[in-house]
Amino acid sequence: MSLHQPPSASTPDPDARNIGPLELFLAFSQLALSGFGGVLPWAHRTLVERKGWLTQREFVETLALGQLLPGPNIGNMAVMIGYRFSGYTGAAAAFGGLVAGPFLLMIGVGLLYRNYGALPLVQQALSGMSAVAAGLVLATGLKMSASLKRHWRPVLFAALALAGVGALRWPLLAVVGGLAPFAIAAAWREQA
Secondary structure, three states, X not given: OOOOOOOOOOOOOHHHOOOOHHHHHHHHHHHHHHOOOOOHHHHHHHHHHHOOOOOHHXXXXXXXXXXXXXXXXXHHHHHHHHHHHHHHHHHHHHHHHHHHHHHHHHHHHHHHHHXXXXXXXXXXXXXXXXXXXXXXHHHHHHHHHOOOOOOHHHHXXXXXXXXXXXXXXXXXHHHHHHHHHHHHHHXXXXXX
């Protein structure tokens, strides 16, 4: 549920659901092991489209908050979602599910890469996976943008951030820190 909206018929009420720590652990384990190159597309598909635990807007808001906090976005989201549905135990279970499988898998992959990483076939496969991962992140971003209001201000701030980080190569923290106060002021002004 949004922090500024009461529950409604279209917004799931977390109190009405009984999502336990085991279910959270399994769901986040599944999406962590599905998300090579990034878990965000799989998190959206699992949490919004398949399980219906979050609405589109709740997902976008949780992701935005997860991006503002230190640490990996999806890790922050796992903790917030786990806590929302099952308290501290749920937060630990969701985060544990997110990191346990990939941790063990990466130990195995690291050992394989050490022995076979220099092979041309392996290098080509990694290049192909990078392109697929970038496409998945782009598709998810476009899907998430559908839930946002159509207005020129968000497009302007997105373009400024892209120009600052992508074209001018300024540090991400400096760009976000510089643009955030103006974006917040614009949003407040729009609501007033």
